[in-house]
Amino acid sequence: MTHPHQAALVNGQHLDFIVIGTGISGIGATYAMHKRFPDDSFAVLDEMDGFGGTWWTHRYPGARSDSDCYTYGYSFKPWETGRAIGTVDEIRSYLGELIEENHLARHFHYGHKLTAAKWSSQDQRWSLEITRLHSGETLTLTTTFLWMCTGYYDHGKGYTPEWPGMADFRGQWVHPQHWPQDLDYTGKRVVVIGSGATAATLIPSLADSVAHVTMLQRTPTFMSADSPIHPLETQLRALDLPADWIHEIMRRAFIAKVDGEVEISFAHPEEMRAALIEQARALLPEGFDVEKHFNPSYRPWQQRIAIIPDGDLFAAISSGKASVVTDRIERLDATGIQLTSGEHLDADIVVTATGFNMKMFGGVPFFVDGEAVDFTQRVSYRGLMMEGIPNMAYVAGYIRSSWTLRADLVSDLVCRICEHMEKQGYNVVVPKVPAADADMQRLPWIDTENVNSGYFMRSLHLLPKQGDRHPWKHGLEYAEERVSFPAVQPDEEALTYR
Known part of the structure; x- marks a missing residue:
C-alpha cells in the first residue's frame, strides 16, 4: 500500500536509510531523519496496513496509554487533550497530525514485510528481502543504514x-x-x-x-x-500559555513524578x-x-x-x-x-x-557476510546498536518511564553518529568491544532483581546480552540517560568506523 503522492518501491532500489516500523519509534526516527538528513533518500516499511504499531493492533474496549502522554508524546510536538492518559483514538490522532504536519506519509509503505536482512562488507550495504503482503510479490532493496523500530514483542500472536x-x-x-x-x-x-x-x-x-x-x-x-x-495543567491552561510551554512544563512534572516514585520504591x-x-x-x-x-x-x-x-x-x-x-x-x-x-x-x-510474546527485531533473520547472526550471543551498545552488526540501530524503550523518552534520546544519538560518518567520510560504523574490556561479563538482557515482568522472565533465553560496564549496559533509567546520552561522543572507542 502506498501514499497517493508516493512512488512505489522497485526491485533493486537503493536508499540511504530504511526504517522498519511505523509505531512510536519508527515515526520518531522518520521525523528525525526528515529534519537532519533532508537530502538523503529513505523509506519506512511496515507489514501492517496503517501506522501506530501497538496502537494499530490494540483495538480492545477502552484501550489507552499506560504512561502519561506528556512524556509518551514526543518532545517536539505538544500533547494538547488536557488529559494525561490518552485513548487509542487520541494517540493515533496525535501521531496522524505529526505525520501530516511534516509530510512524512510519502515515505511510508504499508503491507511490506521484511523477511531477511543481509549485510555485505564488500558492498558496504544491507540487502533486504521484502514481501508485499497484499500481492505476494517479493523484492530486494538495499540500504546504507538500517533502523529497526519494531519494538520487542510479537504483534502477530499474543501470549x-x-x-x-x-x-x-x-x-x-x-x-x-x-x-x-x-x-x-x-x-x-x-x-x-x-x-x-x-x-x-x-x-x-x-x-x-x-x-x-x-x-x-x-x-x-x-x-x-x-x-x-x-492539577498543574488546570492552572497552566488558566494562564493562557502557549501549548509548547505547557507541554514542556507538564513533561518535566511527570518526569519528576516518576523519578520520585522510582527512587522511593528502591530506597x-x-x-x-x-x-x-x-x-x-x-x-x-x-x-x-x-x-x-x-x-x-x-x-x-x-x-x-x-x-x-x-x-x-x-x-x-x-x-x-x-x-x-x-x-x-x-x-x-x-x-x-x-x-x-x-x-x-x-x-x-x-x-x-x-501478556505478549517477545520478538526482537521482528523475528527477522540477520546475516553478516553470509553468516547467520545469533543475537543471543551478542551484547548491545547502549541499548541501541548490536556488537559486530554494521550500520544498524534499534529502539527499545524504558520499563518504568515512557517508551518515547528513550526513543527521542536514541533518535538524537543515532543521527549524531550518522552525521559524524558523513562529516568524516566514513561508510560503516560497527560497535566492537575493545580489547581492554575482553574480560567483560556477559549478563542477561535485564537484571531480574531490578525488573521481573513475566514477558521478560519467559523470554530471557531469546534475548541479547548486556555487559557489566558502560557502554554495554542498558535498561537504565531516564534520570541517568538524559544526561549520559547527550554527552556521548560519536568517536568513542566502542564505535569502529571505516
Missing part, C-alpha cells in the same frame, strides 16, 4: 498459557491483542484472566454492558488511581507499598480484602504500576459490576473455569489478558 480442558470450553476465547471488532459481549458473563494494565483497562470498559466481569489473577499487580487531569519500598495499598483501600468497599487482591509479592516498580484513571477499576468493583478473584486455574470445562480452591467461574467469554 496465552496452556490450561487443561481448554478445548472443552464452549464459550468464546479472546486475546486483547486480537480483539474481534464485532464481538457482542452485552449481557454476557466475562472472565478476564490477568491483572496488568490491559486487564485494568478492559474491566471498567466492559462493566456497564456485561452481566458481570471477573478479573481472575494468579498474583496481584500494583494499581495507582491517578487523576487523568493533572523505601515498604512505604511505597503501604501508600498504594491504602489508596486502594480508600476506594474499595468496606471489608474488601485489599491485602489479598492488590498487594503483590514483588517490590513496587519491579514491574510496571498499572494506572487506573480516577480509580475506574476500583469504581467498577465497588458498584458490584466487577469482581476480583485471586486463585489458580485447575482446568476449564464446558461452562467456565474450575479453580484450585474449588470455586467455579461461569463464563460465556474468557479474555486472556495474559
Whole structure:
C-alpha cells in the first residue's frame, strides 16, 4: 500500500536509510531523519496496513496509554487533550497530525514485510528481502543504514498459557491483542484472566454492558488511581500559555513524578507499598480484602504500576459490576473455569489478558557476510546498536518511564553518529568491544532483581546480552540517560568506523 503522492518501491532500489516500523519509534526516527538528513533518500516499511504499531493492533474496549502522554508524546510536538492518559483514538490522532504536519506519509509503505536482512562488507550495504503482503510479490532493496523500530514483542500472536480442558470450553476465547471488532459481549458473563494494565483497562470498559466481569489473577499487580487531569495543567491552561510551554512544563512534572516514585520504591519500598495499598483501600468497599487482591509479592516498580484513571477499576468493583478473584486455574470445562480452591467461574467469554510474546527485531533473520547472526550471543551498545552488526540501530524503550523518552534520546544519538560518518567520510560504523574490556561479563538482557515482568522472565533465553560496564549496559533509567546520552561522543572507542 502506498501514499497517493508516493512512488512505489522497485526491485533493486537503493536508499540511504530504511526504517522498519511505523509505531512510536519508527515515526520518531522518520521525523528525525526528515529534519537532519533532508537530502538523503529513505523509506519506512511496515507489514501492517496503517501506522501506530501497538496502537494499530490494540483495538480492545477502552484501550489507552499506560504512561502519561506528556512524556509518551514526543518532545517536539505538544500533547494538547488536557488529559494525561490518552485513548487509542487520541494517540493515533496525535501521531496522524505529526505525520501530516511534516509530510512524512510519502515515505511510508504499508503491507511490506521484511523477511531477511543481509549485510555485505564488500558492498558496504544491507540487502533486504521484502514481501508485499497484499500481492505476494517479493523484492530486494538495499540500504546504507538500517533502523529497526519494531519494538520487542510479537504483534502477530499474543501470549496465552496452556490450561487443561481448554478445548472443552464452549464459550468464546479472546486475546486483547486480537480483539474481534464485532464481538457482542452485552449481557454476557466475562472472565478476564490477568491483572496488568490491559486487564485494568478492559474491566471498567466492559462493566456497564456485561452481566458481570471477573478479573481472575494468579498474583496481584500494583494499581495507582491517578487523576487523568493533572492539577498543574488546570492552572497552566488558566494562564493562557502557549501549548509548547505547557507541554514542556507538564513533561518535566511527570518526569519528576516518576523519578520520585522510582527512587522511593528502591530506597523505601515498604512505604511505597503501604501508600498504594491504602489508596486502594480508600476506594474499595468496606471489608474488601485489599491485602489479598492488590498487594503483590514483588517490590513496587519491579514491574510496571498499572494506572487506573480516577480509580475506574476500583469504581467498577465497588458498584458490584466487577469482581476480583485471586486463585489458580485447575482446568476449564464446558461452562467456565474450575479453580484450585474449588470455586467455579461461569463464563460465556474468557479474555486472556495474559501478556505478549517477545520478538526482537521482528523475528527477522540477520546475516553478516553470509553468516547467520545469533543475537543471543551478542551484547548491545547502549541499548541501541548490536556488537559486530554494521550500520544498524534499534529502539527499545524504558520499563518504568515512557517508551518515547528513550526513543527521542536514541533518535538524537543515532543521527549524531550518522552525521559524524558523513562529516568524516566514513561508510560503516560497527560497535566492537575493545580489547581492554575482553574480560567483560556477559549478563542477561535485564537484571531480574531490578525488573521481573513475566514477558521478560519467559523470554530471557531469546534475548541479547548486556555487559557489566558502560557502554554495554542498558535498561537504565531516564534520570541517568538524559544526561549520559547527550554527552556521548560519536568517536568513542566502542564505535569502529571505516
